[in-house]
Amino acid sequence: MNLKFYSPKSDVLKKYIKGYYFIIEDNEYDQVIYKTFPNNYNIVTVMQNISLHQSDNQIIITASKEKNIFSNIVYRYKNPIEIFYQKQCNEITIYFKPLGLNFFIDKLEPFYSKDHTRAIEFDPFIDYKAEMEKIFSIQNREEQIEEFENYWLSKFIEKDFSMMKILIQEVETDININEIAKKNKISRQYLNKLFQKNIGKSPSEYRKIHRFRKSIADNNQSKNLTELSYENLFYDQSHFIKDFRELTRKNPKLFFKKVDTEKENVWLFI
Missing domain, CATH: 1.10.10.60 (Homeodomain-like)
Structure with a gap:
């Protein structure tokens, strides 16, 4: 799974979002499995036409028989999470800096009060899923990025933190x-x-x-x-x-031997 991690083009978004990446549905890869490790970002993922199943420290993503937009947020985990794609799907994942998401959503407490050991379903705006569907339909990556960033800019709320x-x-x-x-x-x-x-x-x-x-x-x-x-x-x-x-x-020595820490996404592929 080769990913390009994009830094926001917008100067406003750069203050609150570390970056984001896209995954494209790919029938050549039947399965992808990796482990991701705790960090202080709020990680928001949007996926198209999938079913998501969770168990202790594992998220399994499979193709859905019905068309849908599914989004979740992971804000707090203390152990590695294994991500298992039975098939790669269309996906956008956003890394919000600490405090970052507060500038786009009025109140995060309802999300933070839920089970922090799992990915929590995330549907923050009335137009959220419809707009994400539109963004997925754009074939040109630059146009897709522009539409994606404009959408989040439209939700920006000035706050004093x-x-x-x-x-x-x-x-x-x-x-x-x-x-x-x-x-x-x-x-x-x-x-x-x-x-x-x-x-x-x-x-x-x-x-x-x-x-x-x-x-x-x-x-x-x-x-x-x-x-x-x-x-x-x-x-x-x-x-x-x-x-x-x-x-x-x-152990740290084994971790540094197995994981490519030069990449933006510090993952261990299995």
């Missing part, structure tokens, strides 16, 4: 989380509430995943695991390995 941006920046450091709350004159409980409401996970969970993802990005610039551990604010190498195993189910 200045306090949350400060809190996120501080959680991404090694400052004690209780100290972050104290510094910003709020309680630890209220800090947790703000993160759950606006990002869908706790500050400590966000920090753990941020360190993990940064260590993946920094891997090629580090001499060894010890250096990588300290560069990414882990207490020591054992702390790094413990968190890494928890989030990937693999």
